[in-house]
Amino acid sequence: MPSNPRNLRVAREIARRDILFSVARVPNSDRLFVASSTNKVYEIDASRTNAEAIEHADHGRYVTAVRLVGNTAISGGYDGRLIWWDIQNRRAIRTIDAHTRQVRHLALSPDGTKIASVADDMVCRIWNVASGERLHELRGHEPRTPTHFGSMLYVCVFSPDGRHLATGDRVGHVVIWDAAAGRQLSAVEAPTLYTWDGVQRIRSIGGVRGLAFSPDGAQLAVGGVGQIGNVDALQGPSRVEVFDWNRRQRVLEFTGQNGIVNKLIWTSEWLCAIGGGSNGLVMFHDVGRRASIHQGNVPMHVHDAVLNDDGNQIYAVGHQKIAVLELRA
Amino acid sequence: MARINFCGSAAHAVNRRGFLSTLATAGAAAFAADMTRVQALALPEVAQDLRRNQKRCILLWLAGGASQMETFDPKPGAVTGGPFQSIQTSTPGVRICELMPKMARRFKDTCIIRSLNTRNGDHGGGSRMMMRGRAGESNLDYPDLGAVLARELGQENSSVPDYVSFYFATEGRMFAPGTPGFLGARYGSMDLYTSQIPENMRRAGISDQDHQARNELRGLISGQFERGRLSDSIDSHRQAYQRMRGIMAHERLFDINREPQAIRDRYGPTLFGQQCLAARRLVEAGVPFVRVGRAWWDSHGQNFETHQEMVPELDHVMATLLDDLEQRGLLESTLVITLAEFGRTPNINSQLGRDHFASAWSSTLSGCGIRGGSVYGRTDETGNRVADGEVNAARLFATIYRALGINHQKNYYVGVRPVPLTDPGTEPIREVLA
Structure with missing residues (x-):
């Protein structure tokens, strides 16, 4: 079913008391698995506004990422662990001490055989989904920022064909890897997404928060927040930069209302950037035509989002809310 | 009461001598009378004890x-x-x-x-x-x-x-x-x-030696002017100058x-x-x-x-x-x-x-x-x-x-x-x- 971002509307809002950092969806359904600030993974039926949340894996710390492979949910959190969880029998299949610092993000390969994790130990690790075996350890991000503070490794994403993996850190350094060989292929820089204020406040804000390959895998979109005058809050323009990553060239950039882009979704029709500041924000861009399609607000600061199978509905999760957004033609 | 300043460098002694020299030039009898005490306080064991307390x-x-x-x-x-x-x-x-x-x-x-x-x-x-x-x-x-x-x-x-x-x-x-x-x-x-080091402590182009010479000249003129006069403002001026000289001498502390x-x-x-x-x-x-x-x-x-x-x-x-x-x-x-x-x-x-x-x-x-x-x-x-x-x-x-x-x-x-x-x-x- 075709989509039209200009017709974006909020179909449903589900109020929560917690903060949701990540979402995965059971295919062909409204069943969501969300990663929560209450340290747990929950299953929620997003077709209802008052659905009961079913408890699944418990990390004992904030859960920052969850992905689904068949009947298995794999989650990561501030405890540095990855938990493989049988969602039918509601029991842990496997727990791995995956990182020495908090896990920030997980990416599942398109064929569902590999999962990549990134954490603030500044390492990306690729795991065999079936066995839990560690396949690769990718080190390409500096542990310290240029001003001697600890850096953070926020996000990773596979290309649509699964051959490539991209990782992005706090200072705007993005590495593109050969996912099979575990070898660095390229790197691009998006320093505008990192604001170091060495004069007024002597601290920083920002980082690469969203990554998405184009459908053909040749381009890479990088999202975050542009330069900020006052780093006390997210008072800078939401920002997306698109790179021809093979040539290490930036080919496009666009900005929107104040806030940070936490998630990028790239389809054959549009590139969607979603995130927030005090309020939630969403932008749709036609990269081929280098034109904005639509910019608007969503009901909350969004940390993660997932598209439905038809490409016309977005399930967004964030600050104390789940929102179902429709893009009907 | 004399002040204990510990920095452990040889320069400290030089500056203290310069400070006492200035006092002598200015005829500051009250300060000079305390010299024995100042010198005693410079003994390492005494200085160490006092700086601890x-x-x-x-x-x-x-x-x-x-x-x-x-x-x-x-x-x-x-x-x-x-x-x-x-x-x-x-x-x-x-x-x-x-x-x-x-x-x-x-x-x-x-x-x-x-x-x-x-x-x-x-x-x-x-x-x-x-x-x-x-x-x-x-x-x-x-x-x-x-x-x-x-x-x-x-x-x-x-x-x-x-x-x-x-x-x-x-x-x-x-x-x-x-x-x-x-x-x-x-x-x-x-x-x-x-x-990190105080700015404008020392004007560019004027060496510490120049400052010391100026201080001695200032002391000489002040001393002559002060003779036979009682003035809080002269005393305050002298104190301020001495204090600034002291701080300049301790520039290295920063x-x-x-x-x-x-x-x-x-x-x-x-x-x-x-x-x-x-x-x-x-x-x-x-x-x-x-x-x-x-x-x-x-x-x-x-x-x-x-x-x-x-x-x-x-x-x-x-x-x-x-x-x-x-x-x-x-x-x-x-x-x-x-x-x-x-x-x-x-x-x-x-x-x-x-x-x-x-x-x-x-x-x-x-x-x-x-x-x-x-x-x-x-x-x-x-x-x-x-x-x-x-x-x-x-x-x-x-x-x-x-x-x-x-x-x-x-x-x-x-x-x-x-x-x-x-x-x-x-x-x-x-x-x-x-």
């Missing part, structure tokens, strides 16, 4: 308001607790945020006060209150902590500054500048805003490049680390009060990442400073304070930030006069209110004064009006004092 204070001013929950009063598991865990300190049962492992290990000299309720969540008003220990009064300009300690702990004829303040960030600088208030400019702060590389490496490469090393050099030389402003903690957005960035620096530098002071035999006589204008809300806002919060927050006191390895006061399980041992600004200041051996009920006089150091009826927190 003189009280000093270093204030780590966490401007903008550090979060108590990501530092000294963590609430893991609470809905307000945030993502970080607590870790065990060297005192059984006392836990602090996992971002502070070094302070957790060397907690033995530190007391956390977890029950500040200062009722002012405004940067300006909160800063003024927490630098003065009291709310403002429209017709009375109170001195701040540094000025009071300069007055109480400084020496009259000091050749080093009594109150040095480092504050390089521009944000929040003017919320709480050094303020001598009614004590007068003598106790004002030497504010370092852009350079220069951390004179420290061994190993010591500099311990403090680390950040500005805050460098300034805390300079602060240690200054208190070691007899400066009674140094404020190191570490701005800016005002994390309305991305609070956890802000603290993940800044707290490890605070942890490392504070632990290093306390270790260094202890190894030099100075910790018993040096009080190290962490303080801000307020803390941060337990509630987490939509930008993953925490906002201003003065109802239940934390400060620490370490070293001189403090019962180390302890905690005073308690907040409730979500951190929204003080559950036990509420402390206001006046009580905190009374405790600081008592730790430094100062009578917190002492009166200053503004005209005939007595002004107590802390509000009448205020008592220090006995449980915090050693």
